[in-house]
Amino acid sequence: xxxxxxxxxxxxxxxxxxxxxxxxxxxxxxxxxxxxxxxxxxxxxxxxxxxxxxxxxxxxxxxxxxxxxxxxxxxxxxxxxxxxxxxxxxxxxxxxxxxxxxxxxxxxxxxxxxxxxxxxxxxxxxxxxxxxxxxxxxxxxxxxxxxxxxxxxxxxxxxxxxxxxxxxxxxxxxxxxxxxxxxxxxxxxxxxxxxxxxxxxxxxxxxxxxxxxxxxxxxxxxxxxxxxxxxxxxxxxxxxxxxxxxxxxxxxxxxxxxxxxxxxxxxxxxxxxxxxxxxxxxxxxxxxxxxxxxxxxxxxxxxxxxxxxxxxxxxxxxxxxxxxxxxxxxxxxxxxxxxxxxxxxxxxxxxxxxxxxxxxxxxxxxxxxxxxxxxxxxxxxxxxxxxxxxxxxxxxxxxxxxxxxxxxxxxxxxxxxxxxxxxxxxxxxxxxxxxxxxxxxxxxxxxxxxxxxxxxxxxxxxxxxxxxxxxxxxxxxxxxxxxxxxxxxxxxxxxxxxxxxx
Numbered sequence: 001x002x003x004x005x006x007x008x009x010x011x012x013x014x015x016x017x018x019x020x021x022x023x024x025x026x027x028x029x030x031x032x033x034x035x036x037x038x039x040x041x042x043x044x045x046x047x048x049x050x051x052x053x054x055x056x057x058x059x060x061x062x063x064x065x066x067x068x069x070x071x072x073x074x075x076x077x078x079x080x081x082x083x084x085x086x087x088x089x090x091x092x093x094x095x096x097x098x099x100x101x102x103x104x105x106x107x108x109x110x111x112x113x114x115x116x117x118x119x120x121x122x123x124x125x126x127x128x129x130x131x132x133x134x135x136x137x138x139x140x141x142x143x144x145x146x147x148x149x150x151x152x153x154x155x156x157x158x159x160x161x162x163x164x165x166x167x168x169x170x171x172x173x174x175x176x177x178x179x180x181x182x183x184x185x186x187x188x189x190x191x192x193x194x195x196x197x198x199x200x201x202x203x204x205x206x207x208x209x210x211x212x213x214x215x216x217x218x219x220x221x222x223x224x225x226x227x228x229x230x231x232x233x234x235x236x237x238x239x240x241x242x243x244x245x246x247x248x249x250x251x252x253x254x255x256x257x258x259x260x261x262x263x264x265x266x267x268x269x270x271x272x273x274x275x276x277x278x279x280x281x282x283x284x285x286x287x288x289x290x291x292x293x294x295x296x297x298x299x300x301x302x303x304x305x306x307x308x309x310x311x312x313x314x315x316x317x318x319x320x321x322x323x324x325x326x327x328x329x330x331x332x333x334x335x336x337x338x339x340x341x342x343x344x345x346x347x348x349x350x351x352x353x354x355x356x357x358x359x360x361x362x363x364x365x366x367x368x369x370x371x372x373x374x375x376x377x378x379x380x381x382x383x384x385x386x387x388x389x390x391x392x393x394x395x396x397x398x399x400x401x402x403x404x405x406x407x408x409x410x411x412x413x414x415x416x417x418x419x420x421x422x423x424x425x426x427x428x429x430x431x432x433x434x435x436x437x438x439x440x441x442x443x444x445x446x447x448x449x450x451x452x453x454x455x456x457x458x459x460x461x462x463x464x465x466x467x468x469x470x471x472x473x474x475x476x477x478x479x480x481x482x483x484x485x486x487x488x489x490x491x492x493x494x495x496x497x498x499x500x501x502x
Contacts, residue, residue: 035332042330045080052087059094066098068327073311073319074105076327082108085121089128096138100124103142109316110150110306116161122168123149129171130181136300144296146303148182151296152289158189162198166191169202177209177238182297186290193285194278204275209238212245223248239290243283250280 046060055063067079079101086100104120127133127141136144153160166188167174167181174184191201212219212234220230223245233241279286296302310316 035329038326038329039331039334042077045077049080049083049087052084053097054087054092055094055097063094063098067101070102070105071311071320072105073109073316073323075319075323078108079105082120086124089121089124091124091138099137099139100142103139103146106143106307107146107149107303109310110146110303111153111160112310114153114160115164119161119164122164126167126171126181130175132181140300143303144298144300145181147300148185148293148297148302150302150306151292152185152189154302155292156189156193156285156289158192158289162192163188166198166202169199170205173206173209177213179239180294180297182293183239183290185293186286187279189289189293190282190285191275191278194282196275196278200271201275204272207272208276209242212238212241219245223252243287246276246280246283246286249276250283 046057046064049055049060049063050057053060063083064076064080067076070079072079082101082104083097085104086097089100091097091100104124107123108115108120123142123145124138126145127136127138130141132141132144135141149160149163152158152163163185167184170179170184170187171181187205188198188201192198216231216234217227219225220227225245225248230241230245233244
């Protein structure tokens with residue numbers, strides 16, 4: 001029992017150390033798993049890039065080193081997804097892929113969630129489809145489209161996703177009619193702000209343009225325009241022909257009149273009536289939207305300005321700091337992958353793990369400390385209004401409110417307040433005295449216990465010594481010696497277990 005007690009004391013004494021050691025190993029294991037998972041996920045992402053672009057592993061890794069240097073809030077996983085999108089468009093050259101990624105990233109950050117899924121890919125398609133990549137370069141052509149889109153969204157109720165959807169659907173017929181992207185986007189913006197559905201609108205516009213080429217005289221006569229001039233205008237400038245025709249149509253009358261006129265043109269029933277009536281009734285919006293889009297497209301800088309704003313917000317800086325941390329985690333995961341493969345089970349493996357972590361931490365200590373400080377500061381700044389509000393509420397409502405109540409009570413009952421203060425001091429002194437008395441009593445009780453234990457141990461030792469002497473005394477009878485041994489075994493179980501009865 002004495003040994004068991006010592007063992008229990010040892011366990012209690014070192015339980016904190018044991019728990020700390022277990023926690024450390026658990027923490028190391030979780031660190032390894034997390035970093036290795038991050039590394040593995042990035043490897044999968046880069047594998048997809050290789051699949052879509054046909055690049056070698058070395059080329060993809062070189063490209064990712066360039067991605068790490070980009071000053072953007074966009075994660076590296078998303079940048080690689082954009083690289084994969086470039087590959088799906090048939091872009092396989094590393095420099096062109098990076099151009100596409102840079103342009104798409106700036107548009108994505110500038111317009112954010114307004115774009116919708118796949119819209120950036122569509123902008124890249126449009127740049128290639130209209131041949132603007134040859135004039136402005138792929139990045140420049142994408143930024144031009146993005147700038148036109150950004151200005152349309154900023155200067156009208158139109159939304160980015162419907163406008164780009166309309167532009168994509170009308171791009172085939174639009175190119176045939178020599179319409180520019182900006183002009184098509186102008187139609188899309190005017191239709192969207194007047195709640196027209198984009199798929200229907202693009203179909204109607206495609207029919208209108210095609211039928212105008214096929215039978216310009218019928219459209220001129222329907223709108224009350226001079227046929228020859230209208231034919232010449234179609235050949236020279238289809239967009240202006242459309243705008244002029246819509247202006248004349250708007251003068252014909254209300255929907256009851258227009259319905260009959262459009263039916264004569266064999267347009268697509270009621271769908272065509274709604275779309276064309278909307279354009280005719282808001283042709284001024286079409287003209288204004290085309291002007292805005294064309295100017296922004298030619299300058300190609302609007303989306304970059306918006307990107308610079310959205311890329312320097314507090315949240316953006318926080319995203320960039322987290323992204324750098326993710327890069328460190330991936331790098332560490334690559335170093336720890338061999339260790340993770342065999343599990344953290346042996347002392348030697350743990351030593352290797354610790355060595356890797358120490359070397360990595362030492363190498364990147366400045367970066368880790370800087371990023372940690374930055375993230376803490378940015379989170380605090382981002383939530384400064386909430387923190388300030390809570391502090392003001394604590395001070396004004398809780399602390400100052402209670403203080404005012406307290407002073408009001410004191411002012412009304414000064415002698416009562418003094419009595420309470422004196423009582424409080426006396427209470428503290430009484431508690432202190434009581435505590436000291438309790439300590440003294442505890443010490444006396446402990447001293448008595450120690451004395452009793454000492455006396456009992458001395459008596460027990462004398463009794464055991466006498467019994468041992470009796471058991472060994474050959475002059476005593478066998479029964480007397482046997483009784484002595486039995487008593488010893490009762491006091492100390494199995495004390496003489498190694499001896500047989502003889």
